[in-house]
Amino acid sequence: SFYEKEKYRNPYKSIYSETERNEIELTTQQSNAYHTFLSAMENGGGTGLLYGVTGSGKTQVYLKLIDKAIDNGKDVIVLVPEISLTSQAIDIFHKRYGNKVAVFHSGLSLGERNDEYKRADRGEVKIVIGTRSAVFAPLHNISLIIMDEEQEHTYKSERTPRYHTKDVANFRCKYNKALFLMTSATPSLESYSNAVNGKYILCEMNERYGDAQLPEVITVDMKAEMKNGNHSPISAKLKELLQITLDNNKQAILLINRRGYNTFIACNDCGHVITCPNCSISLTYHSYNNRLTCHYCGYTKRLDHKCPECSSDNVRYSGYGTQRIEDELSALFPEARVLRMDADTTSAKFSHDKMFSQFSNHEYDILVGTQMVAKGLDFPDVTLVGVVNADNSLYDENYNSSERSFDLITQVVGRSGRRDEQGKAVIQTINPFNETIEFAARQDYKGFFENEIMLRVALTYPPYCDIISVSFVGENENTVAMCSKTFLDILKEVN
Template identity: 55%
Template structure:
């Protein structure tokens, strides 16, 4: 008898035994089971695992021992054949499991969780000699009539564990069954406050006393903020809750849901300059060709690149009734772009980024899948928008590192965009004022199209850029973070009621604390990194693991009281600025000042409305922002961007400096930018000052070629992480030996450069040691087969079961 067999990708499989597994489709699911639907299947010792159907075929005689699908989770496919093909592409190139690739494409609100529910039996209803708790529980189940989920039952009964449930199940009084719980909870913030009428004892631990004192003053605060300001862990507040002094409660997290016009306003006509029109005509020809292609729109800051790709979107949506994906590198840039899109296209726009509430994310995903939205705008996750057919993909600021995922699967959105364009025979448009070296190389080689915008739009001109030599400033006795040139420019801007942006890419107050006697720098015990002083909470903090301590009075190493605070962070820069200009309204934007959800968007809106005079922050203030009243940009300590130890350090520094300088003079007023440096002769500083990307590229590409770096090779990092330093090092050495052995035998002649293994630049994070092997290679099928086999072989070796091993191809940082 013919049977239908489903090939299924199953969750929670290790890489070394990840494959597509066969399952029999039972008769009751023959008509409803489809490719792309999620299912529940037995797997190994687990009776229930989620999976997704990859293909279906007929088998006249099914293999012996094949298991059956237990349950179908979807009435229609959640992934199309195109998306399943992309999952296969991701598995092969990013060394993840098939299911991990599929899961990355689905919105969080669509997830399912297996849990348990309980219901009473007839024996339970008639049981005698029950304890008070047992009677109460059974009566509760009888009253509810329907099965009650495990977590809800424990919460309502006030039970701390499920021992009573287990006991009653064994007696046959209640039944336990598995159920599927939808992961559809809106985000909340965990808050803490003192219980009303609480009797606070005199004897509390010092940390508990600090928490109580703060809550008596503030009333309530989030656990996250409590831990930050007092440097405590959640264990302290947990202890106060157990004693009945404090209580936790959930507060709905602030929601950022951009307003979307149900009907678009009358579309303003986009007027293009001759230069823009030439670029648009060339791109339109590519767009209408019906062939897959990639093109780079390279234009200086303020040249009107957005206007060009907006007209292309008009053609795709209004003329050809097509679908469009538009990606931006950061959530913070989404609101500005969204305002343009929603005004122009109304509810045909869907929003994709992790900052949205889970329910909203699911709703937007469904709107795209059901054909209600034609344009998906968002961060890298927008590349997974479930369009059946795509007419255009736009990648704004294509050089940004945030398009690369740092977690499994470690994909780059640009590579997936190329895949989807090839599948849909459409145009991928990359847009940037400072393109990645690889993209500009491919454009010059003819692999990509190239359109260039050399002048700013309208009357706007590039700002005057001045270099401030901080060596001279210190010789003249100026030891502050600000040069005299920058202070004079800020003062003039304040008088003229113009706004300024100051970039300092270091948060905290001081970047390190050292001892003048023994020269020891106070470091994190969990990470191989120095602690940063934060003046807001008066603590030394680790920016990797969150460890913090009060500022010590003596050196922990030698006991000397001669401690020195060095380096300048945004908190100190803000403090100095407020002292020099007491009447200036200063807005600081960094990770610490934007802890609350959507604080960044709100603060940027306040700056745009003129509520602040000076915007001071880390790199989040440098990119994509368009404020017509900003006529001054200052860069503090430009040098620290240049020496990151990575081959992309110069590229990142040039891009960041060029981008932040480009924030000045974008309106009808002349702009100025001042770059502070101790190395004014550095060529990157000089090139950023002149905004000369072409000269930078010509210099950088020669260096890349000489060192065999991308685009002249691919580069990858094989990382080894674990708590046992010797075992981590041993696993890295063993992997390296296996690699060399394979290169000498079955992969003989493969061009491959091996560097290491060696400790990572930050060799320990959160008490986990990190080693890495750097590879330079050609990313072809043979190399992928080699690396995959090595990862599987080491993953299956029980000697290294405590070591996590992963590969990251073309990462943003190899150190």
């Protein structure tokens, strides 16, 4: 006889392991935070912010909250800002909760996502973990939603439907009388301000877990390096510490938040900068395919070593990205095994999981990458972190460029020395006395917050106002420009 049996397409089925539900031992600070949020979770819910320095053990606190929710027969959603952070989180959750976990993110095929959705809807899982789309998971008995690294801009969807994950999570928790818990070592100024002013439940953890210490941070002035004849993007101090790290059989992470080889190409004769014909921003040179690429719209052209304006072959290649740093490290340390992680190397399915697993297993000595290597990762043998160019995002025209720079530097520095041995971090910059860099070097979030919030008050920036962006898109540039100007005129009349 024939029969039908539905079989789920589960991409993580092979990594299910025996459930290791060991009791979590908490420090005094962790225990205080746990009991505060547990009380809220069991008494009508609310919104909370768990602020803790890097390595303070925020994960243990919310794992213990999840244990309690599961024991009470409730459901939990855990949100992470990007796919690169799901691999380590999934490993932790599968080891602890086995097949009670479903995963939602865009790296899965449509069929796999559909089956994970079915498992959640049918009550076959108790925990959903994923990126921003996981906030819509069809769980029917929610007790807790956790938003890890809550400050990340990736929680905001810029495509239709436009939404902020934080708003959706807040609504679902209020509707279900659940706890919405945000966690971060560098919370957004808006969230921390709301917490300090009593709008959210605030718990703080100011010490690293166990015997771990915050890393020693060294700031290197790259102007002085150039005066001393070192034109390499790797300073003498960083080179020295990398060699010591390799000699001790330890590992290092280097952050350079630009992919490609060269980030700026100009003609020395006429001064023309080679830009994208669609976006008018400079094209980036990629050495692996010998092409110039626009990182906004994807436009690409072959590198011909000639200026398109005056046909001169006197072309200058400036700036550097992950590919250039990878080559530089291979030249300086031929024996070192270097792993590069950026959008170019992680496009394949489960590439993040594979690369992080390889690095964790000591198959590589140095990890070079963009911001995907900066946050939420825990590698026991990483004792050195280098920020190759701390100035990349510091002078952006956005009002929150200082906040984003502080967040990125603080987070990547926090990857170093997360066990018994104190780590080191090197921050390379052309402006070592910049306040944001000084605060990040000291891992001083509260100092940065107090300094930055005064500027926000003086300039009437969020959280003291709302900024609304209205965009106009069309095929004819003049028509779009006229429409936007008409809209502005009407807006001025109304106000």
